[in-house]
Amino acid sequence: MRPVKAILLALPVIAVLGGCAGQGEIDATGGITAVRSACPVVGVPAGTGDVTIFAPESSQDASAIDVVASMTNVRGTCTDTTDPIAATVTFEVRASRTRTDAARDVVLPYFITMVRGGSNVVAKRVGRVTVHFDAxxxxxxxxxxxxxxxxxxxxxxxxxxxxxxxxxxxAGDEDAATDPLTRPEVRQAVLRASFEALVGFQLTDAQLRYNATR
Incomplete structure (x- = not known):
């Protein structure tokens, strides 16, 4: 799963290099101060930020649309002083319905998944959120x-x-112009230590196909 609605957050960062220089500042002894976060980047995987419910479920005609909901205002907070590191993601669900004659509760399942190295899902949890419509x-x-x-x-x-x-x-050193991240072993190590916390609606196969083709 690759996030297309990547929502990058100002999460706490851990300085890789000590000292008083800030992120991106040139160190007096040469080089640029590097920082990386132990906290996961937060995002929404492609095609999972919206859900459409049809009545009847077997139809995907516009006239059969019952409820439409979108996930928005996704925000993350991270506690990187603990072990394990906890990343909490909050979001809003904005929904609309076609029939408004009676009060109704609509329960929508959603997930959070922890992805390592851009593609390896290491954990997933499913929850439910209830949207209440008054008459x-x-x-x-x-x-x-x-x-x-x-x-x-x-x-x-x-x-x-x-x-x-x-x-x-x-300047003048043999490796001065060489970016360490061009070395495969360094690049892979950074990738293995990088995580994403991705949230989205827990969709059925039919709902995923609808999102991909609408």
């Missing part, structure tokens, strides 16, 4: 929350890789 009300909004966990060891770069990334480089 005569066509639109309603509610909020949801989900939490995912990452072990500190899994989100931490090996010491030898950290040293390669943060090594001081001076």
């Amino acid at each position: 005569g009300q066509a639109r309603a909004t509610t909020t949801g929350q989900a939490t995912g966990y990452v072990t500190r060891a899994a989100a931490t770069l090996p010491e030898d890789v950290r040293k390669q990334i943060t090594a001081k480089r001076k």
